[in-house]
Amino acid sequence: MKSKTNVFLSDLRAGLTVFLVAVPLCLGIALACKVPIEAGLFSGISGGIVTGLVSGSQTSVSxxxxxxxxxxxxxxxxxHSYNLFLCSVIWAGIFQIIFGFLRLGRFGNYIPSSVINGLLVAIGLILILKQIPHLFGYEATPTGDFDFLQGDDSNTFTEIFKAIQHMDMGALIIGLTSLVTIWFMNRYGKRLTKYVPASLFAVFVGILLAWHFQTHTKGTRLEMSNAQLVNIPSGSLSKIFHFPAFSGFAKLDVIKFGLTLAIVISLEALLSVSAGDKLDRQKRHTPVNRELIAQGCGNMAxxxxxxxxxxxxxxxxAINVDSGGKTKFATISHGIFLMLSVLCIPRYMNMIPLSSLAAVLIYSGWRLVVNTNLKRIFKNGKQYYIPFVATTLFIMFTNVLIGVCAGMALGFVFVLKANYVKSFSFKKYKYHAGEVLKIHLPQEISFLNKPSLVHMLDSIPKKSSVIIDASHTDxxxxxALDAIKEFKKVRAKLHHIKVSTIGFHRTYDIENRMHITSSVTKEVQKNITPQEVLVLLKEGNKRFATNNRIGHDFKAQMTETAQAQNPLVVILSCMDSRAIPETIFDLGIGEALIVRVAGNVTNQDITGSLEFGCKVLGAKLVLVLGHTECGAVKAACDNGSLENATPLIQRIQRSVHKCNHVHDDAKLVNEAIKMNVVDTAAEILEMSNTLTEMVKNEEIKICGGVYNIKTGYVEFLK
Structure with missing residues (x-):
């Protein structure tokens, strides 16, 4: 209960701070639009209450x-009519609601983070630069004008120079005092700022100073004018409200401008909520389609x-987050405060000096800039920092929409470059049939990837064997399909390239067929050496451990091996479920004979199986394969016994006894695992004259290895 109360009070304080800043911004934007000044306040009220209630964002303020x-x-x-224009605003809301139900909000997810960071930094710098004239008491331009070029043919920098020339000492003192108050309260008054934000202290100080200058310094340079104070219109509601001219609601021009408005404000909304999510300390994500519906409801209201x-x-x-806003109640409460200021307390609101509010905005702008991790942005490379810098500069020297479009355009250029350079590549694999090039197609291939795909296909050497794998492509x-088909039909035949295609969906009209012999042929088995088989095993294990398995066509291998098999290796391994030889070495059907027994030990039957595999079936290598964390070896180290398994454990204990010099239990097990592999290989040769003779004649080779169940790699033993 206490936690909920704290959140409520925190949101209320944040809402009050946002409200104080929103008042002059709403009025200033209304003036810039040349519409009744109260129209800006009604927009702020609708954005706070209506949009806030419907929105799924916990931080965004509209x-x-x-x-x-x-x-x-x-x-x-x-x-030619403001009342008719209000119909366009209603239409804009209707279109936004339609956009939301059509789920067009997902396009907001395509805005790069570099552009969003550029927006945040640009807004921060603009806040600082645009509020300097108001800090100096120069009120010739509307408070809400954030464009570089202003309506009076001046710009951001010329306004600062004019402000310095026409500075008002009273307003400047209030502005600087407010800035110092914010800094001091955030630095030394943290206990108080838990209950009242530093910006509110600054506004209260500003009100007191303004009242003092107006009542005690008349006729001096410190006297404040009404232009330097908030100016909320007062009067009867009939004079304040303006209603739509519904007689022209269905006019084509009214609907057209409604659609234009809907597109522009929807883009800005999606951009702003993305920025808001980035500012949110809890890193929550706004449901963007719901946000479009919420914006639409707000615009209709x-x-x-x-x-x-x-x-x-x-x-x-940004001010909401910076002031401690935690839920959307902060947004709603700011709208309620705006409504009360129009209906009940315009007189008291008009006591707030604009220079004090300028100090709040300058501080917020500074926080936006310093809270952006510029070091990380530039560390991420030019594909990140160039769009970031471009977005920042374009927004500062034009406006938000042009700046964002410029940043996204540059980002798109880097995407095109990345798609051309890095989208596709082929890897070389040592295979029993020779060297094979394999192309792993990515999950999605768009028209942007075609140049890279064509470049990669053109770079395949003549007389190569290549596999194009679309198994993971959605x-x-x-x-891109046409490029692959043309390569198969024209260039591959012209340059004697064997092309196999696997994993293609049937709708793509590309036959999945392995033109490279999948299984081991009799000729390959006859000509390959034991050392070459060992190299193939090492290459296969490397593919497995790095998650780059070759991707066997098991159906083709079943067909090819149905009449005969030509295995290359016999593997004696443990029965452990985590150590599967075919998988560990990336082997296909018909490539290996597997004998599995707990502890990878041998006896007459097992040795006879190895003889059969080498002498009769033609395998060129015998591999004794142990593995880490072997249960049978651990049982031998612990002097365990288990009915029929006892003789097997006792056999392993011979190897354990050779490691008595190791006193650490974990190291003992590891050493015993290796010794057991070596002893088993030696025992095989002792038991089999057939295999010993084949080793002497270099027909076969016997070796050992230990598979690491944590890394996936096999350590081959001498």
């Missing part, structure tokens, strides 16, 4: 944004109340 001022001005000038369009706004979201674009 309201009017400077990003679509140009679209609003263009729509009103064409429609704003249009009905006479407000301008709204969207999720990074600035307010989608292949038609252009």
């Amino acid at each position: 309201g009017p944004s400077a990003g679509f001022v140009a679209v609003v001005l263009d729509a009103i000038s064409h429609l 704003s249009g009905l109340l006479g407000g301008i369009p709204l969207t999720s706004v990074v600035v307010r979201t 989608y292949i674009d038609q252009d």
